[in-house]
Amino acid sequence: MKRTCRGRGRIRAGLLVCAAVALQLFAGAAAKADDGYRLWLRYDPLPANVVKGYRARVSSIVVQGESPTLDAVRTELVEGCAGLLGSSVPLAEKVERDGALVVGTPQSSPLINGLKLERELTALGPEGFRIRSVKLGGRSATVIASRGETGALYGAFHFLRLMQTEQPVGNLDVSQRPRLRLRVLDHWDNLDGTVERGYAGRSLWDWDALPGRVDPRLRDYARADASVGINGSVLNNVNADAKSLSAEYLRKTKAVADALRPYGVRVYLSARFSAPMELDGLKTADPLDPEVAGWWKRKADEIYKLIPDFGGFLVKANSEGQPGPRTYGRDHVDGANMLAAGLAPHGGVVIWRAFVYDAKPGYDRAAAAYEQLQPFDGRFAPNVLLQVKNGAIDFQPREPFHPLFGAMPKTQMMLEAQITQEYLGHSNHLVFLAPAWREVLDSDTRAEGPGSTVARVLDGSLFGQRLTGMAGVANTGSDRNWTGHHFGQANWYAFGRLAWNPDTPPRQIADEWIKMTFTHDPKAVAAVTRIMLESHEAVVDYMTPLGLHHIMWGGHHYGPAPWENKFERADWNPVYYHKADAAGLGFDRTATGSNAVAQYSPAVRAVFGDPNAVPEKYLLWFHHVPWDRRMRSGRTLWDELALDYQRGVDWVRAARKSWDALSGVIDAERHAAVAKKLEIQERDAVAWRDACLLYFQTFSKRRLPAGVERPQKTLAEYMAESILDEDSRQ
Ligand code: GCU
DSSP: OOOOOOOOSSSOHHHHHHHHHHHHHHHHHHHSOOOSTTTTOOOOOOOHHHHHHHHTTOSEEEEOSOOHHHHHHHHHHHHHHHHHHSSOOOBOSSOOSTTEEEEEOTTTOHHHHTTOOHHHHHHHTTTOEEEEEEEETTEEEEEEEOSSHHHHHHHHHHHHHHHHTTOOOSSOEEEEOOSOSEEEEEOOBOTTSOBTTOOSSSOSSOTTTTTTOOOTHHHHHHHHHHHTTOOEEEOSOSSOOGGGGSHHHHHHHHHHHHHHGGGTOEEEEEOOTTHHHHHHOOSOOOTTSHHHHHHHHHHHHHHHHHOTTOOEEEEOOSSTTOOOGGGGTOOHHHHHHHHHHHHGGGTOEEEEEOOOOOOOTTOOGGGHHHHHHGGGTTOSOTTEEEEEESSSSSSOSSOOOOTTTTTOTTSOEEEEEEOSOTTTTGGGSOOOOHHHHHHHHTOBOOBTBTTOBHHHHHTSTTTOOSSOEEEEEOOOOSSTTSSSSTTHHHHHHHHHHHHHOTTOOHHHHHHHHHHHHTOOOHHHHHHHHHHHHHHHHHHHHHHSGGGOOOOBOTTTOOSBOTTOOOOSSGGGSHHHHHOOOSSEESOOOSTTTTOGGGGSOHHHHHHHTOTTTSOGGGHHHHOOEETTOBOTTSSBHHHHHHHHHHHHHHHHHHHHHHHHTTBTTBOHHHHHHHHHHHHHHHHHHHHHHHHHHHHHHHHHOOOOOTTSOOOSSOHHHHHHHOTTSGGGOO
């Protein structure tokens, strides 16, 4: 990615010089092998015939007005257009020729003000935008307008994306607004620079150097976010250090906020519930204690003095050892609403996490969040959102949708997805997550009859919630390519696109991303699209087919360990989740078992609770079934399981071949890096298949069916090795 041109003033020769400099930087970058730093904002020259068509439409850039965000618009368009079209496009103050690109808001731009778009723009909101091909003073122009400057920036990125993906820009009439209000990345970054569940190097925030030195890379981070409409970043780990809220660290956070603000990205912080005790020696953090409430109110005032657009607090309370209101005999509502009261005067929100479960012997962890939170429906303050993971356990390769979706009609709820691949092969495996997230978004909760999808719970159209949102646990880090695996970038991209519009098809997302990131070659695009769209199903096949879950090594969660039973807490052990025995396999969550299925609405419960009706991809999630159970294919459960594992391995081998065939189409550096990762992925897939089948075979006592390869090692070897931990990262 390029360096910024931070020129001020009107239409400055400076920016043009900057554009020229940028072009040179670009040229250098294109000639070299590509290290992936530029993400999907590469702006390499388009083919000559395509450029010819665009040139007439993009002959000058007119961004009237002055502000950091308008500067960002100018810089992005100047650099983007120059890169894509292969020569610079001048900035102008007015429309002097055909082909002007006019960008801004009615407030900033007299030209846009003259178009009388107020009504439409008001309907689209400050982040929505309108792009239209119009005539201005007899000249053809493209107008990118919004009520807010961030909307204008999003429109500029949209326009650039049209060109990057070689779509027509001649006769545009586009209106977009984000369907969700909060589109937030949750960074699980620690103050010491490590990242919990991070597989792409160290934290992007250099806390030691801040606030004195702000890494210029933060601008490129913000650009990438804005290009897909991400408008918030929680900077620190949900397992929060109280120090993040100290005066010293707030000054550091302010410096980050200042760097991200021009791109419409607001900062949030994870708040440790016991911070008043740790930072200021209060005797308690009881949310009903007036001193405690006063402390949080003053803390909020202090933060907003420094960061007037601070987003709010994300809170992991009473979960996995974190303190929370229950520590003091209070409940979730007491805790969330007390924090919310401090933030409300400033417009901040509390994002209260629903990832809560106790260490109770004999209970089903999948039922815990609903048990603890559903009774509080309707009691949270208006500036509180409940952040619910996609499924009830923990970002497994596949989970049925969380039963809280649809079950709290009077509570503002946002989805928490995990972009970082904690349970999905870290940054070693190629897994495109848009299809997995689509599966959740499209799940029908049946809360208000058919069509009550999770997407409609989230966007407010089902229950009318005012605050809406989606969060993704970030996969970014200090690695040169940001995400460790080049294809990890696609998940960052996909998260933003889905948070903007939860109905976006994964195929479209993949197609856009590939064209922007790798190649326009139609055969290559088709091949890579196929790999991406199939990848999630394949990973489920070789890790946790048919509804299996949480059978990876404890701690690092990387390779297979279905035998593991060493943790003191039963629900941290794989054996707790698969319940393999001589009779069969799977967790009985029906009335004969934990009855967690009763948390779903009656129509859903009827399907999930019936082993003959449940989609087989969730069979072992809800049912303990015999090894000889007949599956819909006519095969026994055992045979089907074994063949699913094999299919996963076969897929990785086929994907490697397809990828190898693209050498020469994809630049050598990234091609080789991905090939290397795919090699690891094949090794891991084989180990998953072998280890799981050998282990389950000790219960099933059945032979592997025809078509399944003989294991490469013995079960004892797999159990002894833990070969697949993070050390295998290369
Ligand atoms: C998972 C993950 C933890 C994380 C937790 C959470 O359990 O392994 O590292 O802290 O989720 O979401 O809070």
